[in-house]
Amino acid sequence: MAREMGYLRDSVSIMSRYSRCKRKWSGHLRKSRKTIEDAIGQAPANGKVIIFGAGLGYDLPLRQLTSHFSQVVLVDLVHTLPIKAKTLFSKKVELAVRDVTESLTNISEGRDEIYEPKGFLEDKQVGLVISLNLLSQLASLPVSFLEKHYGISENQADLISKRIIQAHLRYLQKFDANVCLVTDIERQVKGSDGKQIAKFSALHDVQIPWNGNTWLWEIAPLGEEDAQYSVTNKVLGISNITNASWIGVNG
Numbered sequence: 001m002a003r004e005m006g007y008l009r010d011s012v013s014i015m016s017r018y019s020r021c022k023r024k025w026s027g028h029l030r031k032s033r034k035t036i037e038d039a040i041g042q043a044p045a046n047g048k049v050i051i052f053g054a055g056l057g058y059d060l061p062l063r064q065l066t067s068h069f070s071q072v073v074l075v076d077l078v079h080t081l082p083i084k085a086k087t088l089f090s091k092k093v094e095l096a097v098r099d100v101t102e103s104l105t106n107i108s109e110g111r112d113e114i115y116e117p118k119g120f121l122e123d124k125q126v127g128l129v130i131s132l133n134l135l136s137q138l139a140s141l142p143v144s145f146l147e148k149h150y151g152i153s154e155n156q157a158d159l160i161s162k163r164i165i166q167a168h169l170r171y172l173q174k175f176d177a178n179v180c181l182v183t184d185i186e187r188q189v190k191g192s193d194g195k196q197i198a199k200f201s202a203l204h205d206v207q208i209p210w211n212g213n214t215w216l217w218e219i220a221p222l223g224e225e226d227a228q229y230s231v232t233n234k235v236l237g238i239s240n241i242t243n244a245s246w247i248g249v250n251g
């Protein structure tokens with residue numbers, strides 16, 4: 001199912017884009033890792049840490065995670081060679097193949113019912129949960145799949161995307177453990193002269209209800225997606241949502 005929806009292809013394309021854009025991505029990856037390091041500092045030692053969207057692990061401070069926690073669970077739909085190689089000799093690391101939305105089976109059968117995820121909520125060992133550069137990605141492939149195979153409209157696609165994103169935010173708030181969130185929140189498109197052409201929400205206008213640090217990530221420098229424009233993401237990093245100031249859903 002994950003392969004049919006394009007998750008493996010996506011992972012391979014992140015890998016090749018990373019090799020081309022390493023220098024431009026380095027600030028974003030460093031700030032993502034720093035947000036996680038701050039989260040580790042606030043979490044009880046020796047428990048379990050769950051990382052949603054671990055992917056290739058470019059933004060993961062693995063050494064700090066394995067020295068603070070007794071179990072490090074890397075959750076993704078696909079675990080490709082780079083992360084397998086990085087974690088090969090670490091007995092503390094588990095590569096868990098899971099759908100964080102718990103709704104993909106439904107979607108693959110053409111139903112748009114979005115469930116409230118429950119995974120790990122009852123696990124008392126969990127001391128930290130990290131949602132890592134995942135939130136804006138959660139809906140894109142499922143919605144493309146529904147558009148391609150079930151002909152859903154643009155409006156339906158937008159609504160389903162919102163529901164998936166909101167369900168993940170509610171899910172994070174249900175954990176008893178500390179929760180760290182790193183996500184892009186806005187896309188900025190710039191012309192070849194560097195001037196902004198367009199700006200839009202990366203989260204289908206769903207608001208993140210907490211304040212945090214923000215930074216820019218030039219995800220697609222000029223020439224990467226198109227010779228005429230570049231794409232920059234605005235990213236939000238919150239090391240612990242419980243301690244973050246609440247700005248509300250319309251804030």
Ligand SMILES: C[S@@+](CC[C@H](N)C(=O)[O-])C[C@H]1O[C@@H](n2cnc3c(N)ncnc32)[C@H](O)[C@@H]1O
Pocket residue numbers: 007011014052053054055056057058059060075076077078098099100101102104132133134137138
């Ligand atoms: C932009 S990448 C995150 C960056 C990643 N930490 C890295 O360094 O490669 C998003 C990741 O989320 C994963 N993902 C997307 N939807 C998912 C889902 N429903 N369940 C689990 N993982 C998912 C993708 O497979 C991908 O690896």
